[in-house]
Amino acid sequence: DIQMTQSPSTLSASVGDRVTITCRASQSISSWLAWYQQKPGKAPKLLIYKASSLESGVPSRFSGSGSGTEFTLTISSLQPDDFATYYCQQYNSYPGITFGQGTRLEIK
Amino acid sequence: EVQLVESGGGLVQPGRSLRLSCAASGFTFDDYAMHWVRQAPGKGLEWVSGISWNSGSIGYADSVKGRFTISRDNAKNSLYLQMNSLRAEDTALYYCAKAKLSGFDYWGQGTLVTVSS
Numbered sequence: 711d712i713q714m715t716q717s718p719s720t721l722s723a724s725v726g727d728r729v730t731i732t733c734r735a736s737q738s739i740s741s742w743l744a745w746y747q748q749k750p751g752k753a754p755k756l757l758i759y760k761a762s763s764l765e766s767g768v769p770s771r772f773s774g775s776g777s778g779t780e781f782t783l784t785i786s787s788l789q790p791d792d793f794a795t796y797y798c799q800q801y802n803s804y805p806g807i808t809f810g811q812g813t814r815l816e817i818k
Numbered sequence: 819e820v821q822l823v824e825s826g827g828g829l830v831q832p833g834r835s836l837r838l839s840c841a842a843s844g845f846t847f848d849d850y851a852m853h854w855v856r857q858a859p860g861k862g863l864e865w866v867s868g869i870s871w872n873s874g875s876i877g878y879a880d881s882v883k884g885r886f887t888i889s890r891d892n893a894k895n896s897l898y899l900q901m902n903s904l905r906a907e908d909t910a911l912y913y914c915a916k917a918k919l920s921g922f923d924y925w926g927q928g929t930l931v932t933v934s935s
């Protein structure tokens with residue numbers, strides 16, 4: 711199976727900061743990568759699909775980039791609602807779909 | 819409005835079985851692949867199984883292969899997960915999710931499965 715490694719595991723930031731989360735795949739996944747946001751007690755929410763496509767209704771401060779094995783999720787200016795856990799997911803190797811271990815974004 | 823509602827979770831002893839259901843509404847169910855994803859308490863997301871729109875393509879995580887069976891009934895707009903030989907490590911919140919080309923765009927609220935004696 712393809713392993714997905716996110717960094718950092720925890721990120722402390724302030725409202726208004728620009729933050730970047732990285733996701734690395736153990737082998738090339740082309741652009742078959744999605745990003746999710748999850749808040750405590752809630753289901754995950756799709757933010758980005760196909761590495762860089764913004765899901766409908768998601769604020770434009772969220773963006774994704776990358777291809778092959780290295781990907782990033784960037785939040786251009788953190789808002790209070792953005793403090794949550796973020797997961798990447800590869801969709802290249804079906805049926806072996808895998809998620810990263812998650813990045814917890816907390817208030818500094 | 820798309821809705822996915824899981825049911826069937828509960829407390830079960832190790833080695834026993836449980837069948838989860840996911841009732842879908844608000845979209846053309848038989849146009850989309852569907853998946854099960856689980857999350858153990860305090861842990862990350864783990865993909866469990868997926869099924870194509872016509873059940874022609876099915877996949878499982880290695881951790882459940884041979885024990886879990888996914889199925890769907892397009893006439894009933896429903897997705898199922900038959901879980902046999904349950905283990906303590908299967909304890910988790912189980913989500914059903916609707917697939918798009920890349921990613922899962924709608925998720926249910928989950929049903930909790932607890933495997934314990």
